[in-house]
Amino acid sequence: MSDKMVILTIDGKEVSVPEGSGLLDAAKGAGADIPTLCYLEGLVPSASCGLCVVEIEGGKSLSRACVTKAIPGMKVRTTSPRVMAARRTALELLLANHPSDCLSCTRNGSCELQTMAERMGIRERRFPRTKKPMGMDVSTEGIVRDNDKCILCGRCVSVCAEVQGVSAIQFAGRGIRTRVAAFMDRGLASSSCVQCGQCSVVCPTGAITEKDETRAVWRALQSPAKTVLVQTAPAIRASLGEALGMAPGSLVTGKMVAALRKLGFNRVFDTQFTADLTIMEEGSELISRLTKGGTLPMITSCSPGWVNFIEGFYPTLLPHLSSCKSPQQMFGALAKSFYAERATIDPGSLSVVSIMPCTAKKRETQRPEMRSAWEWWKGKGHQGSSYYDVDFALTTRELARMIREAGIDLASLPEEEFDDPLGRSTGAATIFGATGGVMEAALRTVYEIVEGKTLAELEFKPLRGLHGIKEATVVLGGKEIRVAAAHSLSNARVLLDEIAAGSSPYTFIEIMSCPGGCVGGGGQPYLPTDAKRKLRTGAIYTEDRRIPIRKSHENPAITAIYKEFLGEPLGHLSHELLHTEYKERTF
Amino acid sequence: MSSTAIMKNRVPSLDEIIEARKGKAGALLGILEDAQGLEEHRYLSEDTLRRIALGTGTPLSTVYSVATFYSFFNLAPQGKHSIVVCRGTACHTRGSLELLETALARLGIDGFREDECNSITSLDAFASVRTVACFGQCALAPVVEVDGTLHSRVTVGKLASLISKLGKGGDK
Ligand code: SF4
Ligand code: SF4
Ligand code: SF4
Ligand code: FES
Numbered sequence: 001m002s003d004k005m006v007i008l009t010i011d012g013k014e015v016s017v018p019e020g021s022g023l024l025d026a027a028k029g030a031g032a033d034i035p036t037l038c039y040l041e042g043l044v045p046s047a048s049c050g051l052c053v054v055e056i057e058g059g060k061s062l063s064r065a066c067v068t069k070a071i072p073g074m075k076v077r078t079t080s081p082r083v084m085a086a087r088r089t090a091l092e093l094l095l096a097n098h099p100s101d102c103l104s105c106t107r108n109g110s111c112e113l114q115t116m117a118e119r120m121g122i123r124e125r126r127f128p129r130t131k132k133p134m135g136m137d138v139s140t141e142g143i144v145r146d147n148d149k150c151i152l153c154g155r156c157v158s159v160c161a162e163v164q165g166v167s168a169i170q171f172a173g174r175g176i177r178t179r180v181a182a183f184m185d186r187g188l189a190s191s192s193c194v195q196c197g198q199c200s201v202v203c204p205t206g207a208i209t210e211k212d213e214t215r216a217v218w219r220a221l222q223s224p225a226k227t228v229l230v231q232t233a234p235a236i237r238a239s240l241g242e243a244l245g246m247a248p249g250s251l252v253t254g255k256m257v258a259a260l261r262k263l264g265f266n267r268v269f270d271t272q273f274t275a276d277l278t279i280m281e282e283g284s285e286l287i288s289r290l291t292k293g294g295t296l297p298m299i300t301s302c303s304p305g306w307v308n309f310i311e312g313f314y315p316t317l318l319p320h321l322s323s324c325k326s327p328q329q330m331f332g333a334l335a336k337s338f339y340a341e342r343a344t345i346d347p348g349s350l351s352v353v354s355i356m357p358c359t360a361k362k363r364e365t366q367r368p369e370m371r372s373a374w375e376w377w378k379g380k381g382h383q384g385s386s387y388y389d390v391d392f393a394l395t396t397r398e399l400a401r402m403i404r405e406a407g408i409d410l411a412s413l414p415e416e417e418f419d420d421p422l423g424r425s426t427g428a429a430t431i432f433g434a435t436g437g438v439m440e441a442a443l444r445t446v447y448e449i450v451e452g453k454t455l456a457e458l459e460f461k462p463l464r465g466l467h468g469i470k471e472a473t474v475v476l477g478g479k480e481i482r483v484a485a486a487h488s489l490s491n492a493r494v495l496l497d498e499i500a501a502g503s504s505p506y507t508f509i510e511i512m513s514c515p516g517g518c519v520g521g522g523g524q525p526y527l528p529t530d531a532k533r534k535l536r537t538g539a540i541y542t543e544d545r546r547i548p549i550r551k552s553h554e555n556p557a558i559t560a561i562y563k564e565f566l567g568e569p570l571g572h573l574s575h576e577l578l579h580t581e582y583k584e585r586t587f
Numbered sequence: 588m589s590s591t592a593i594m595k596n597r598v599p600s601l602d603e604i605i606e607a608r609k610g611k612a613g614a615l616l617g618i619l620e621d622a623q624g625l626e627e628h629r630y631l632s633e634d635t636l637r638r639i640a641l642g643t644g645t646p647l648s649t650v651y652s653v654a655t656f657y658s659f660f661n662l663a664p665q666g667k668h669s670i671v672v673c674r675g676t677a678c679h680t681r682g683s684l685e686l687l688e689t690a691l692a693r694l695g696i697d698g699f700r701e702d703e704c705n706s707i708t709s710l711d712a713f714a715s716v717r718t719v720a721c722f723g724q725c726a727l728a729p730v731v732e733v734d735g736t737l738h739s740r741v742t743v744g745k746l747a748s749l750i751s752k753l754g755k756g757g758d759k
Contacts, residue, residue, distance in 0.1 A: 132702055132703060161646070167646035167648050167649060168646075168648060169648055170646070170648035170649050170651065170652035171652055171656075172648075172651055172652050172655040172656075173655045173656065174655075174656050174658075175720060176702070177702075177703070177704075177705075181648070181651065181652075181655075182647075182648055183636075183647035183648050183650075183651045184633060184636075184651060185651075191647070191648070192646070192647070192648075587647070
C-alpha cells in the first residue's frame with residue numbers, strides 16, 4: 001500500500017485512508033462497523049453473502065464494501081434505509097435455509113451467523129426453507145462437515161486451495177443445489193484432504209468442526225479403572241487463554257497445568273518432553289544422513305497434516321522425510337511403555353490424552369502403525385487386546401470447552417508445575433510451536449554436537465516470523481549448509497518442486513502445515529489473523545527465554561531416559577518406539 | 588502432437604483431446620465437452636473425470652465443480668433418447684411440470700426428485716429426462732427438446748405423441 005492518502009466521506013464524515021484501502025477498513029475510520037459474513041482478511045473475497053452492501057452516491061445499485069476500494073471524493077452511506085433493508089434481506093435469505101440448531105451446535109456462542117442474527121435483531125423467519133437436508137460428512141478422523149449449516153461463504157474453499165494448495169473441496173452444482181463438495185460428493189476421507197483443519201478455523205458457522213471427543217475424554221476421566229495422562233503441545237500454552245476469553249498472546253503454562261489437574265487428569269505431562277527427544281533423534285538422523293550419505297535434504301515430520309500431504313501429493317519424495325514420529329506419538333509410545341513399566345501401571349488401563357493445536361493430530365493417533373507400546377509389551381510376552389499409543393487428541397478449542405463446562409476460571413488459577421519425568425522440557429521444545437522453531441531447536445543441538453562447542457547466538461532470527469519461506473546458513477563440520485522453513489502447504493509445494501527438479505539448495509527443511517506453524521493450527525481459536533498469530537508467537541518466544549534450559553540435549557530428563565531406558569539416539573529401542581514409516585496415499 | 592492431425596483422420600482419444608487443448612483458455616470446459624461426446628452414453632464417468640484432472644493438472648474437486656455446474660454435462664449414463672424439459676418461470680407457468688410428469692410416466696420412470704438432481708434415465712436406458720433452468724426461449728413456452736430438436740408450445744398430447752414416435756422403427 002502506498003503512502004498516498006485518499007479522502008472520502010462516509011456517513012457524512014470525512015475520512016482519510018491510505019490509497020488502495022478497502023471500504024471496510026475506511027468505514028472503521030468513520031466509526032462504522034459494516035457487517036460481513038464471507039469476507040476474511042488474507043483470503044480472496046468471494047463477495048457472496050451480500051451483508052456488506054453500502055450506497056455510493058452516483059451509483060445505481062448498492063455496492064459490496066468488501067470488494068470496493070476507497071476512491072477520492074467518494075460519498076458512502078452505510079446505514080441508509082436502502083442499505084439496511086438489503087442487508088436484512090440478505091441475512092434473512094441465508095437464514096431461510098439454516099437449521100435452528102443453535103442449542104446443540106458446537107459453534108453456539110462462537111458463531112458469526114448467530115451473532116449476526118442477534119445483531120440484526122432477527123425475530124422471525126420470513127422466508128421458507130427451499131433446500132433439502134444434505135447430511136453430515138463424518139468420514140475423517142479429524143473433521144466433521146455439516147453442509148446444512150453452510151452459508152456458502154467460500155472461505156473453506158479458498159483456504160484449502162490458496163493457503164494449503166490442497167483443493168480437496170470446491171463448490172459443486174448450481175442454484176439451489178449449490179454445495180461445498182469433495183470429488184464425486186464423497187466423504188473427505190477419500191479426497192485429497194489432509195485434515196489440517198484450516199477450513200474449520202475460518203468457517204463462520206458450525207458447518208466445519210473438529211470431531212468432538214470431549215465426551216469420550218470425560219468418560220475416561222470419570223472411569224475409576226483408568227489412569228489418565230495428559231500431554232500438552234507447545235502451542236497450547238500460547239492460545240488456551242485466548243480460547244477462554246483472555247487477550248491473544250496470553251501465556252498460561254502454569255494455569256493450564258492447574259486447570260488440567262482440576263479436570264481430573266492423573267498426571268499432567270508435556271509434549272515438550274518428547275519435542276526435546278525429537279531433537280535428539282532427528283538431529284542424530286541429520287548427522288547420520290550427512291556423514292553416511294543418506295537422502296538429503298531431510299525434511300521434518302512432526303506436522304501430521306504435512307505428512308498426509310507429502311504421502312498424497314509427493315509420494316516419490318518420501319525418503320526425504322525424517323523417520324521420527326511426531327512428539328505426540330513419541331510421547332504416547334513412551335507413556336505406555338517406559339512410564340507404565342516404571343509406575344507399575346497396566347498399560348491397557350492407561351489412557352493418554354493429548355491437547356493439540358491441530359485436527360490432523362486426531363488422525364495421526366489412529367494410524368494403524370501407532371501401537372508401538374503394545375508391540376513392545378507383546379515382545380515382552382504380554383497378552384491382551386491392542387491399543388493405540390495415544391487414545392484421544394483434543395484440540396485447544398475442545399479443551400477450552402471442557403474447562404468452561406467444569407466451571408474453571410483459568411485466569412484466576414494459581415500456576416502449577418508439570419509432573420516428572422515426562423513433563424520436563426527446554427525452551428527449544430517450546431519453539432516447536434512456531435514456524436521455524438523445530439529447525440532452530442535442531443540447530444541449537446546439532447551445532448553443539450557436531451562442533452563440540454557452545455553456540456554463541458542461540459536465536460536464529462532469519463528463521464523466525466511469518467514470511468512464507470525462510471532460510472539460513474550454518475557452518476557444520478567445516479561445511480556451510482543451507483536450511484529452510486516453510487509454513488502452510490502452498491509454500492511447502494515450492495520447496496518440494498525444487499527437490500523434485502533436483503535444484504533444491506537445502507540440506508535440511510522444516511515444514512509445518514498451518515500458517516504461522518502450530519500457533520496458527522487448525523484446532524486453535526477461530527478466525528486467526530496475522531496479528532493474532534504474531535501475538536501467540538510472541539508468547540512462545542517469551543516462554544523460550546523464561547525456561548532456564550534452552551537446548552534439548554541439556555534437558556536432564558532426556559539424558560536420563562537415554563541412560564535408563566532408550567540407550568542412544570537411533571538405537572534399537574528408539575527405532576521400535578520413536579520412529580515410523582510412511583506410505584503413498586491415493587485419492 | 589498437432590491437433591489438426593488428430594482432427595482429420597479419426598475420432599481422437601481422450602488423451603489426445605487433453606493433450607491438444609490443455610493450457611489454453613477455457614480448456615477444461617472444452618475437454619469435458621469433447622470427452623462427453625466420445626462416450627456412447629453421453630456422460631462423464633468418474634474415470635474420465637480423473638483422467639482429465641490428471642492430464643490437465645487440475646484438482647479433482649475443480650473438475651467435479653465444473654462438471655456439476657453446467658447442466659449440459661451428465662455424470663450418469665444417458666439413455667438412447669433425450670428429453671429435456673425447460674423448468675424456467677415462463678415454461679412453469681404454462682404447464683411444464685405437467686409435461687415433465689407426462690414424460691416420466693410415459694417412459695415408466697419413478698422416483699425423480701427435481702429438487703435433488705436434474706436428470707434421470709429409464710432403467711432400460713431407452714431415454715433420459717432432464718430439466719434445465721431456462722432454455723432462453725420463453726416466448727415459445729413451454730419448450731421441450733427431444734433428441735436435440737426444440738419443440739415450442741408443447742402440450743401434453745403433443746409430448747405424448749413425440750415420445751411414442753421414439754419407440755417406432757425398431758428402436759426399442
Ligand atoms: S451454525 Fe451458528 S446459527 Fe447455525 S445452528 Fe450453529 S450456532 Fe446456530
Ligand atoms: S482440512 Fe485442510 S485439506 Fe481438508 S478440506 Fe479443510 S482445509 Fe482442505
Ligand atoms: S462450510 Fe463454512 S467456510 Fe465453507 S462455505 Fe460453508 S459456511 Fe463457508
Ligand atoms: S462480506 Fe462482502 S459480500 Fe460478504
